[in-house]
Amino acid sequence: MNLNEIKVIAFDADDTLWVNETFFRDAEIAFAKELSAYGDEEDIVRILLDTEIKNLDTYGYGIKGFTLSMLETAHRLMGDKMNSEITEFILEKGKQMLAEPVDLLPHIELVLEQLSKKYKLVVATKGDLLDQERKLIKSGLIDYFHHVEIVSDKKETQYKKLVKHLDIKPNEFLMIGNSLKSDVIPVLAMGGYAFHIPFYTTWSHEQVDEAINHSKFKALSNAKELLEIL
Template identity: 60%
Template sequence: MPLQNIKVIAFDADDTLWVNETFFRKAEEDFCALLEGYMPKEEANKLLFDMEIGNLPLYGYGIKPFTLSLIEAAIVVSKGTMPIELVQKLIDIGKKMLEAPVELIDGIEITLKELSKKYRLVMATKGDLLDQERKLIKSGLEKYFHHIEIVSDKTEKHYKKLVKHLDIQENEFLMVGNSLKSDILPVLNIGAHAFHIPFHTTWAHEMIYEEINHPNFKSFTKASDLLQIL
């Protein structure tokens, strides 16, 4: 693998730098518990997921869009009969997620510290601008990054634009992240490098079940493993 050409390493944020998906899974459980008088848990959870996917083109990714989907799904589940107190509880779920402390992924800070001595580091993530900026500041990791990129989605077009902005070639760019769908496949498709570090839970929308065989791809179990080859 021609890693000697790498000049810039980009890191995904949620579930690569800090814990994120765990909060969404807990919120989904709370949603189903609040609506259990209207619909069985499995059905309510599926309806919520479908609502989220349907809203992505309008709302995008993040906690605030998720909270709107909670409320919309509850309206459907309850057939419009839920009390206003339930709406407030759903809003409170979203606020609690926004106010949650930032929990760093094990080994990520020492990895960034060491890599920043040799490479330009970039945080490249999708989601709500205000929320992602808040988490970055609270994380204490901002000082390691040369550039911050927060986009509505991660596609080949977005990555090509980022590479151009960084004034490098595709084969000089490496992306590190937990999502095969967002962090790996589109990066490989533009001729760049992509390293996968799985998180213990992944949103169903981000799941990819195909095996990846590509010379620019590698999978690791933890962030600090990167220091062995970079």
């Protein structure tokens, strides 16, 4: 592993820079409890997940798509019994999620401050454009980043476009994130470096069963370890 060739370091946003997934899990639980008269709560969460995944190509990732999937799931479960009260509950839950404070993960600001002295830093994240821009501004981190890339999905094609836009080679690019599926596997496939920093909970859609064994991959326990490596 020749880390000296790295010129640009990209960070995922949600659950890498700040807390995010916790809000979705809490909303799922609240939604299932609210509709518990119409099914087992675990089954309701599973149906909501199935609806979210089915809708990804239409709504993309983020709170707005999640809210629409809650509305669809409620209608699927309640049918003609769906009323204004449950609709208001779901819409209010979505608004509450959008208004949540941006809670930075440990060591993140220190790490960005130090790495920005040596590398160009980039945000490479997926999700709703307006929501991600809002969180980045509220985080107070935006001045550390040379470029912000918000995409509908993170696959090898998107990373190749990003590397081309940054005018670097794939082996000069390092991606850091909490998702093996989105932040690691496609970057390694195009020839870049990828470091995984797991968050304590991960959306099941982002989980992969395979172990990563690659010369350009590292698994870290927290962001501060980056300062010991780079």
